Amino acid sequence: MFLIHYPNGKKAAPRPSLPPKPQIKTEYGKRGMTLEEDLNQSNEVYLAKGMAVIHKKPTPVQIVSVDYPKRSAAVIKEAYFKTASTTDYNGVYKGRYIDFEAKETKNKNSFPLKNFHSHQICHMESVQKQGGIAFVILRFSEDNETYLLDASYLFPYFSTSYDGRKSIPREEIALLGTLLPLSYSPRIHYLEAVDELYFP
Numbered sequence: 328m329f330l331i332h333y334p335n336g337k338k339a340a341p342r343p344s345l346p347p348k349p350q351i352k353t354e355y356g357k358r359g360m361t362l363e364e365d366l367n368q369s370n371e372v373y374l375a376k377g378m379a380v381i382h383k384k385p386t387p388v389q390i391v392s393v394d395y396p397k398r399s400a401a402v403i404k405e406a407y408f409k410t411a412s413t414t415d416y417n418g419v420y421k422g423r424y425i426d427f428e429a430k431e432t433k434n435k436n437s438f439p440l441k442n443f444h445s446h447q448i449c450h451m452e453s454v455q456k457q458g459g460i461a462f463v464i465l466r467f468s469e470d471n472e473t474y475l476l477d478a479s480y481l482f483p484y485f486s487t488s489y490d491g492r493k494s495i496p497r498e499e500i501a502l503l504g505t506l507l508p509l510s511y512s513p514r515i516h517y518l519e520a521v522d523e524l525y526f527p
Contacts, residue, residue: 362431362466362473366416369513379518381418381425413450414461420518421526424459426451427478431466437494438465440484448485451478460525464507464517465500474504475520 363383373379414428428451430442443463451461461478480503484492505520 362429362464362468363415365473365509365514366429366464366517369515369517370416370418372513373518379418379420379425381416381420383416384414414447420460420521423525424454424457425461425521426454426459427462427464429464429466431468433468434494435467435469435497437496438467438500439494440492443481443485445485448478448481452482455479460521462521462524464515465504467497471509473507473509473515474500475507475517475524476500476504477524480504 367383370379370381370383373381414426416429417424417426419425428443428447430438432438432442451463454461455478463476463478463481464473465476466473481495484495505523507515507517507520510516
């Protein structure tokens with residue numbers, strides 16, 4: 328530490344030393360929002376701007392037992408899923424029905440097929456047969472890279488022609504899908520990809 332001599336001849340009072348800054352541990356896994364949060368925010372923006380009406384589907388649950396510890400509060404003690412859920416999101420865009428599933432993985436090189444259920448695949452096949460739009464939004468969370476993939480590319484993986492396959496290689500998703508860059512509002516502007524693929 329050194330002292331500064333001012334022109335009036337007085338010495339400046341020594342400056343007290345500051346305590347060291349606390350070390351803040353960054354949890355890199357929590358830097359970004361989850362895929363569901365990103366999509367929910369995007370859908371709110373689409374709704375507010377009158378672009379589309381797309382919502383996350385509620386999961387059908389049957390409540391069996393409820394505890395009332397206080398008059399103002401109820402606690403669900405037992406419940407079960409009434410039916411197997413289909414896909415995560417559905418709605419209407421430009422007069423067309425839209426239905427899609429959103430999944431993310433920490434895998435870097437492939438997307439595990441175990442993330443999908445056979446009833447979800449059947450549901451998306453039925454949507455496409457009726458003229459609706461069905462796709463999946465896949466995120467590789469380690470790199471925060473998100474793709475929109477038409478559901479029809481998924482179907483062969485669940486048929487006998489891909490017997491024994493447990494995942495979809497990332498290169499195939501990048502080749503067949505559309506990369507969805509992150510932005511501010513909407514967070515994931517997936518309707519741009521929908522326009523490109525389904526409204527040429």
